[in-house]
Amino acid sequence: MIDPDAECRRLAGFARPSAASPAGFWWLDESGRPDxxxxxxxxxxxxxxxxxxxxxxxGDVPEAAALAAHGIRALAGALRDDEFGGWYASVSGDGEPVGTLKEAYAHAFVVLAASxxxxxxxxxxDALLxxxxxVVQQHFLDGSGRVVDSLERDLRSGEAYRGANSSMHTVEAFLAAGDVTGDAAWHQRALAIAEHLIHGVARAHGYDLPEHFDLSWSPLLDYNADRPGDPFRPYGCTPGHLLEWSRLLLHLDASLPDAPSWLVEDARALFERAVEVGWSADGETGFVYTTSWDGTPVTRLRLHWVAAEALAAAGALHTRTGEAVYDEWRRRFEDYIETHLVDRELGSWHHELDEHNRPSHVIWHGKPDVYHAYQALLLARMPLAPVLSVQLREPQAAWNERRERPRP
Structure with a gap:
């Protein structure tokens, strides 16, 4: 079994060289060198x-505080658009913008990082948060509180597209913002997004959540059918996202004083559907990346983030329900990660495996970052609320007392 503390230290150590650019953190190759x-x-x-x-x-690595500060400076510096506001999708190593599109996906992670x-x-x-x-509230939420996927540089127009992926990470970001600031309105905004996409759309599709929508939020079920292995917008159902949503619903359930019962019900259903259509669906161990709408595998590659989210979701369901079956799944996923994904030779986890669980580089090259692997090891074992950063900062009892204290 994986020792989560030792593995978190190993992952953080692997990621240290990514801070080589003053503009931010680099994408890392297989050996942990900036690409x-x-x-x-x-x-x-x-x-x-x-x-x-x-x-x-x-306390995983001695220079972690300096590395976090490097990231905050980069997000407040080269990656930020001083003229129009918001954040570029990317910049060159010397800080020149690459493209003009601004993405809700990236902005959600800016909120998470700042939190x-x-x-x-x-x-x-604090200022960055x-x-x-x-920016997110003014430009990346529409009048119904739903996520606007992308905008041009001036923040006035964008693609005729809405997506579940950016919405999911916005829920993650709002949970963090609500816990860190103490403003429960962010939890309510997260709940509204989840209620629409999961209790509404996913439930209506048998929990095979459509990922792609037009501007009126009508599902585009054939979107990217000619590009089924797209890293961010693949065709079909993505079992890994069902697992990720399952966990996020349980965090919402633990964060809301009067949580609706559907949060836990839908979390169970999402997990069960992900396992049904994704786990060993082609006869080989592991989760396939995507499935068609009849549940058959489409892209059979195994991506590390899917296994990480499976581990975290199983742990969260066991924490919430106490049912042994979820702990059994957690152990099964952890065994898979230890056997197939953890790279003891070069470091970190293999980001992609082929259908026979051999290292592959069709969708992802290198080992870009350690976010999914690192936090999944913690999420699988820690309480569901508050978010990890607040749990690590203060004891659970102190947070509960602070949350219950009336706001001035």
Missing amino acids: PAEPVHTWITARMTHVFALAHLR SGVAAGVPGA DEALG
């Missing part, structure tokens, strides 16, 4: 800032 063929991505910089904030709170930075006491994180929440 100069990639720009500095906002989503990677934000995710690594989040990880190093947690690593600082845990974790605030909890870890990183200088500048205030700004990021303002």
